[in-house]
Amino acid sequence: MNHSIHSEAELTLIGITNEKTLEKRLPGDLAMWFFILAELTVFAILFIGFAVSEQLNSAIFIEGKAKLHQMLGLINTLTLITSSFFVALALNAMHAGDGKKSAKLLVVAKLVACVYIAVKVWEYMSLFEQNIDIETNTFFTLYFMITFFHLMHILLGMVILTFIAVKANKNEYNASNITGFEAGASYWHMVDMLWIILFPLIYVI
Template identity: 55%
Template sequence: MWFFILMELTVFAIFFIGFAVAERLNPQLFTSGRESLHVWVGLVCTLALVISSYFVALAVVRVRENNNPAAKKLLLMALLFACVYLAVKLWEYRQLIGLGYDLSTNTFYTLYFFTTAFHFMHVLLGMIILGYMAVKTGKNVYSRQNCQGFEAGGAYWHMVDLVWILLFFLVYVVH
């Protein structure tokens, strides 16, 4: 899992570098592109994923305490906040597309949609992993002595959260 996470972080790092270089080459375009985005959307998405990661971290602690029922509830809360992220992000995509912005509008929107959609797919994969973990937790598969798979799934979710935090600052905040 750690190798997979490292590979994913490398891919996102390449996207971030591409975004930064393209912005450096055309700062005016990126400034006007950011003006069409709502910072509050990025902030809500960030809070939703950070809170979700908090619940996953608590779930890891509960598994280590052999408290699978509590861990399962915490994973379900993590999934609920992940759904908030998905709903807000889909709303933002709908708004931007409704205003006529899409992948072909300009370099800013190409990179914005491509990078955030790539992240969106990672959120979906992470939610599948968390759901799988919740099912297995409900069956008492994990324990203090057998929690490596659970921890690996949690690590993946934290990577997804970390990437979004970096994306939030790169796309919504840094000018």
């Protein structure tokens, strides 16, 4: 089609000066972003606490990290990134007005996240079989506390994704009513971002 039929002046008249003006907005609810900030703060305290404890008890932490499976941490990182990717695609599909496709992509995102949960549960069971639990030492207290807290966020995220998938499937979102979808997607990306910091802290460094 011919895009040149609109001069800049015509677009300015109706309040559209350029493409950037159209897009310059915060995705989702402001309340969700404050919630995300609160969550990030809590996790920042836990991560810094973990790093300080490691410096104070380096022998225990080296021994503890050796008992973890780095490959499981890697698989979980790859699954969460992939899940986040499908949520981003689902949001794009919803922006295009394709609620059914969006809901299907959200289901894929959740199935990928189920791999994360299965791996995490297997890792916990494996540690329990070695008589390792939250009271074993400082490393495992922090390990179980941080990873379980993160797992709870994954489960909450999956409930949110289910809720928005059902609404998307019914085509209840549209261009003027998509903040709920965006807020849910942002929450999921935050959970992914937290694991990206958690993974090297516990499994790599």
